[in-house]
Amino acid sequence: MSDMTELVEPVETGHQMRDEIRSISERSRARRQVRSRIMVVLCALALLVTAVPLVLLLFQLFNRGLPVVLHIGFYTQLPQTPSLIAPNATGGVSNAILGTLVLTLYASVMAIPVGVLVGVYLAESDSKLAATLRVISQTMAGAPSILMGLFAFSFIVRDLHVGFSAIAGSFALAVLMLPVIVISSEIAVRGVPHTLREAGLALGAKPHKVSMKIVLPAAVTGIVTGIILAISRAIGETAPVLLVIGGGYINSWKPLDPVSALPLSIYENAKSEWPSLRTEVWGIALVLVVFVFVLSLSARIWASRKQQAR
Amino acid sequence: MDQEFMAQVETKVVAPTESPERGAAAMQLKGVAVSFHGRVAVRDCTFDVTKNRVTSLIGPSGSGKTTLLRALNRLHDLTPGAKVAGQILLEGTDIYRGDITVTELRTRVGMVFQRPNPFPTMSIYENAVSGLRFNGVKKKSILDEAAETSLKSAALWDSVQSRLKVAASNLSGGEQQRLCIARALAMDPEVLLMDEPTSALDPIATLKIEELMTELKKRVTVIIVTHNMQQAARISDDCAFLLMGEDRAGELIEFDTTEKIFNNPIDPRTLDYTLGRFG
Ligand SMILES: Nc1ncnc2c1ncn2[C@@H]1O[C@H](COP(=O)(O)OP(=O)(O)OP(=O)(O)O)[C@@H](O)[C@H]1O
Ligand SMILES: [Mg+2]
Numbered sequence: 411m412s413d414m415t416e417l418v419e420p421v422e423t424g425h426q427m428r429d430e431i432r433s434i435s436e437r438s439r440a441r442r443q444v445r446s447r448i449m450v451v452l453c454a455l456a457l458l459v460t461a462v463p464l465v466l467l468l469f470q471l472f473n474r475g476l477p478v479v480l481h482i483g484f485y486t487q488l489p490q491t492p493s494l495i496a497p498n499a500t501g502g503v504s505n506a507i508l509g510t511l512v513l514t515l516y517a518s519v520m521a522i523p524v525g526v527l528v529g530v531y532l533a534e535s536d537s538k539l540a541a542t543l544r545v546i547s548q549t550m551a552g553a554p555s556i557l558m559g560l561f562a563f564s565f566i567v568r569d570l571h572v573g574f575s576a577i578a579g580s581f582a583l584a585v586l587m588l589p590v591i592v593i594s595s596e597i598a599v600r601g602v603p604h605t606l607r608e609a610g611l612a613l614g615a616k617p618h619k620v621s622m623k624i625v626l627p628a629a630v631t632g633i634v635t636g637i638i639l640a641i642s643r644a645i646g647e648t649a650p651v652l653l654v655i656g657g658g659y660i661n662s663w664k665p666l667d668p669v670s671a672l673p674l675s676i677y678e679n680a681k682s683e684w685p686s687l688r689t690e691v692w693g694i695a696l697v698l699v700v701f702v703f704v705l706s707l708s709a710r711i712w713a714s715r716k717q718q719a720r
Numbered sequence: 721m722d723q724e725f726m727a728q729v730e731t732k733v734v735a736p737t738e739s740p741e742r743g744a745a746a747m748q749l750k751g752v753a754v755s756f757h758g759r760v761a762v763r764d765c766t767f768d769v770t771k772n773r774v775t776s777l778i779g780p781s782g783s784g785k786t787t788l789l790r791a792l793n794r795l796h797d798l799t800p801g802a803k804v805a806g807q808i809l810l811e812g813t814d815i816y817r818g819d820i821t822v823t824e825l826r827t828r829v830g831m832v833f834q835r836p837n838p839f840p841t842m843s844i845y846e847n848a849v850s851g852l853r854f855n856g857v858k859k860k861s862i863l864d865e866a867a868e869t870s871l872k873s874a875a876l877w878d879s880v881q882s883r884l885k886v887a888a889s890n891l892s893g894g895e896q897q898r899l900c901i902a903r904a905l906a907m908d909p910e911v912l913l914m915d916e917p918t919s920a921l922d923p924i925a926t927l928k929i930e931e932l933m934t935e936l937k938k939r940v941t942v943i944i945v946t947h948n949m950q951q952a953a954r955i956s957d958d959c960a961f962l963l964m965g966e967d968r969a970g971e972l973i974e975f976d977t978t979e980k981i982f983n984n985p986i987d988p989r990t991l992d993y994t995l996g997r998f999g
Contacts, residue, residue, distance in 0.1 A: 536800075603837070605833060605835060605837040606839060606840075608795060608837075609833065609837045609839070609903075610839075610850075610854065611795065611798070612795060612826055612830065612831040612833075612904075613826065613827070613830070613851035613854055613904070613907065614823045614824070614825075614827035614851060614854060614855055614907065615823075615851070615854035616823060616854075617798075619854050623850075623853075623854065624841075627839075627842075628839070628840060628841055630841075
């Protein structure tokens with residue numbers, strides 16, 4: 411008998427609780443609905459504030475840039491200085507397009523292997539050296555990019571007597587890319603589950619084999635995403651190349667030649683007193699944007715393919 | 721800290737349960753204790769693992785089963801603060817101090833983990849032969865043969881034969897675990913360590929792996945950690961029961977044939993545990 415009462419008691423309090431909770435939620439429902447409406451309106455406003463400038467910018471870019479980039483000469487010709495007889499003879503920006511490609515290529519060749527290796531090392535080691543390198547790369551990541559240009563200028567252009575050149579510019583860009591690659595590689599490698607490492611070790615693999623054959627492949631999507639991010643950043647940088655590449659008016663891929671670059675052409679053309687050259691700026695900007703867009707898009711597609719294959 | 725640890729270890733000596741009639745020992749544990757940062761996780765482990773038998777490690781959560789198992793292929797080496805005391809012999813060679821490298825030890829003592837962990841970037845085939853590749857085997861004919869035999873021993877060959885180049889992650893959990901067993905078997909190990917290999921699997925996959933183990937012990941010596949009493953009773957020949965002492969450190973309570981541990985144990989705590997009387 412006493413067992414019965416003990417059983418009934420808790421059930422009743424349970425019901426009371428339930429009714430209580432229901433009535434509270436009933437009362438708060440109206441309030442919650444109002445709050446939710448306000449939040450929706452605020453979110454829409456925030457979206458508008460963000461989207462409007464972006465749309466305006468893109469409109470401007472395409473509206474003014476498209477007419478420029480539709481001429482084949484824009485890609486194949488070297489720049490010309492307009493004259494009073496031919497005020498619209500601006501030539502093209504073949505040197506800047508080639509220059510940007512060359513700079514990015516050399517910078518990648520320098521920064522990617524070093525960056526990935528250092529990133530892997532940071533993720534796998536707890537040594538003092540690793541801690542120091544981590545602090546250095548984090549500091550470098552936050553350093554203003556003109557500093558890299560200044561460094562490349564005084565060190566490579568002047569001290570090493572290399573002169574204004576593609577190599578000096580790509581060195582500055584490489585230094586800029588390096589911390590991005592190091593940090594993203596470290597994060598990607600740290601994200602690889604510990605159980606995979608152990609599985610490798612338990613099969614008698616040496617630690618370096620585990621790093622190279624198991625951890626690195628498993629981290630590759632993250633690493634490549636970081637590399638693309640670094641390249642996208644480097645492509646658009648003006649400050650570090652401004653001081654060192656020399657703005658060559660020739661098509662050259664040679665490391666020691668002075669070259670031009672798309673951001674540099676934008677900078678120079680925008681200062682020009684010829685309206686035709688100032689109009690050309692939008693075409694150059696459009697090409698630059700398309701470069702970066704294609705790069706990051708292909709990286710995303712590649713990464714998602716890779717992810718699906720798992 | 722170190723001396724304190726040694727003192728703790730040497731306070732109690734469990735008499736080794738010797739049973740010469742069982743046959744030769746593949747591995748011998750003598751007063752094995754493992755500590756992390758000076759805190760003892762498991763101690764007093766003394767028993768022989770007999771060749772071509774399945775030895776199960778049972779005991780409640782935290783009694784140090786995994787910790788003990790991982791000492792047997794030196795997986796604690798890379799854990800900062802981990803120390804292994806006592807002696808562990810593989811065919812008479814001390815695996816920590818004797819004339820054997822970690823790499824060699826791990827090729828002779830394979831391991832299957834609790835959660836299936838095939839290498840996600842490798843195909844089924846590459847997973848199966850990964851251990852051989854890590855150890856420098858390059859010849860395709862050897863790799864092909866090892867892949868086939870190991871996948872057959874793991875009862876996986878028939879279902880994956882036609883899709884060896886497919887990513888291992890496309891397999892079901894049970895198939896992935898069998899792939900991990902195949903991966904370990906491809907090294908032709910003498911001892912296979914298994915840490916709750918079926919705890920992430922459904923009953924059918926579990927049954928398949930249990931059947932597999934009975935088949936496997938003709939070729940390898942199996943040490944398996946399990947929480948499942950029926951499983952321990954069904955598949956193991958010998959059984960070690962671990963339990964936490966007052967200081968929360970796990971210790972070996974009893975080691976004997978599975979038959980005796982389950983039907984007629986010496987320590988009353990063993991019976992309580994196998995009957996599910998405490999947890
Ligand atoms: N890397 C480590 N660092 C510190 N302590 C550890 C470490 N690994 C295990 N331990 C401790 O050792 C004790 C035994 O853990 P272990 O994982 O071996 O238990 P278990 O018997 O396998 O338990 P379960 O049945 O839950 O898997 C626990 O108290 C745990 O906290
Ligand atoms: Mg465990």
